[in-house]
Amino acid sequence: GNSVTQMEGPVTLSEEAFLTINCTYTATGYPSLFWYVQYPGEGLQLLLKATKADDKGSNKGFEATYRKETTSFHLEKGSVQVSDSAVYFCALTPSSGSARQLTFGSGTQLTVLP
């Protein structure tokens, strides 16, 4: 079956530090890949996505590149802010079939200190 493995947290960084959150997946074919963010007390929000190999998703200074050869979709940001403190989830949907639900990783808690 499909699965997503994320780097375990929590991750604590100082403001303006470089962020990487690792994500690898197991799936057949070419799944679509997503990063969702969950701020305290809120629902999940789509941060970025990529639907085919070598695509780069980007939003709000965050980036992730779909690497088929390493089955990875690592999240990066060059300079984090205190407002980026949240839980980040990597997820995938399969490329075929009617049940295209998201399969999530376990989440990575990020805390950015001023």
Added chain:
Amino acid sequence: EAGVAQSPRYKIIEKRQSVAFWCNPISGHATLYWYQQILGQGPKLLIQFQNNGVVDDSQLPKDRFSAERLKGVDSTLKIQPAKLEDSAVYLCASSFEGVGSPLHFGNGTRLTVT
């Protein structure tokens, strides 16, 4: 556009009681999902609807959980009787049909079973 609406926001019940959650998806979204998010974990799919038909309910504990989506719009998720391990956030999401279509999540209902 209006987002996914869920109610109630919080619910506290005793074990063996019953509870129901309501979800109104984004207008025009044919696909609706219910996820269970236990503290510290990624969301886990309970059930997926396409219009008013069930696409996948393989992870729904059918001895105590039920869900319906009458008329292909609003949905309710019910637990009867509740157990302590049902304490979680219940998230509703909706999406357009199509490869790579992102899910839009509501803010969730936080259930505490005592």
